[in-house]
Amino acid sequence: MYAGKFITLEGIDGAGKSTQLAYLSALLQQKQQTVVVTREPGGTALGERLRALLLDQSSAMHPETEALLMFAARREHIDKVIVPALQDGSWVVSDRFTDASFAYQGGGRQIDREKLALLEQWVQGGLQPDLTLFFDVPIELGLQRVSAMKTPDRFEQERQDFFRRVRDAYLARACEFPQRIHIIDARQPVNAVKAEVASTIETLCAGSRL
Template sequence: MAAKFITLDGIDGAGKTTQLNVIQEWFTAQQLPVVFTREPGSTPLGEQLREIVLNPASKMTPKAETLLMFTARQQHLDDVVFPNLNKGINVVCDRFTDATFAYQGGGRGLPYAQIAALEQWVQGDFQPDFTLILDVPLEVALQRIERSREKDRFEQEPAEFYRAVRETYLQRAASQPQRYAVLNSNREKEVVRQDIFNLLNQLFER
């Protein structure tokens, strides 16, 4: 079976990083090769850009922000994603282009068509084989962010921003149900974990 590119997405606090550990556990148990990456990031340039875009002190227009996301993405694809997939190693990424549609499109209000044009330029027709959207109600996400850490530049945005971000994820998932699974992440971590195991078993025909 060809190596797969799997992405994990959803609003801040939905539990992506938490459930990445579960995905890692599954790959280890199955003895399948995998690398874990994140966007923006996972290359020296990408990690530098991540610092900039997440830093609350950074000022930039929505278009500049979007270009930085795609800059990091281009480097990540060429340096990490494509070489690994070509070697037969699966790649699991914490956030990908769905996040750009959700945050810069839904959240910041950039037209989706402009983001789609950059997507085409950077990725061509390359898309994740599968995308897991972790979903929680807005209030739950905001509570989790509040509790868990210092807020980054996005996490300082008002609730309406996050409402639009979440809506965009759900719309995109609904428009292409074969590529997405939306998981209710407002349940015990163990329950979400079992769903993820089931999905991965299906996806890899285990």
């Protein structure tokens, strides 16, 4: 048990996580919480270097190499950012965490789930988010949003069948952990999504007696 709370945001590319991340951070600050906003892969100096490597379109690598690099970055992230912040009573809000590995490396790259579960236990022990917001959006809409915003990175340039496996893996993970993972329909207008985020956070805050 930590003094702070750990919230993660998940979803396929184009689900609108960045917009909601900024909104959630501001919402928690309005509630007089100290908020640490971070991301995966990344969050530390080493993690950001690994992120650049993992997202670079020219970085060809074995799927298991990709998964190991993701968890290596996560080990540093937990040690240098997440746990210290939680111990200090801060609320940590992260753009992706381990659910993304089960979705992208497990579903997308089709790596054995048991291998990922072993890495999860080794790297983070019993650490899990207090709440995960999964922004669900149809594959076609997500890809359309990404293509309109920027040049796709190494993951975003994958084919639709890759992202279907990713989305299916996310939904399976949500079914496995229904108490932690809250599914939000990201097809809704931005303000409707924000309202659902706010409602979910109110429930978490009420449970924390804030």
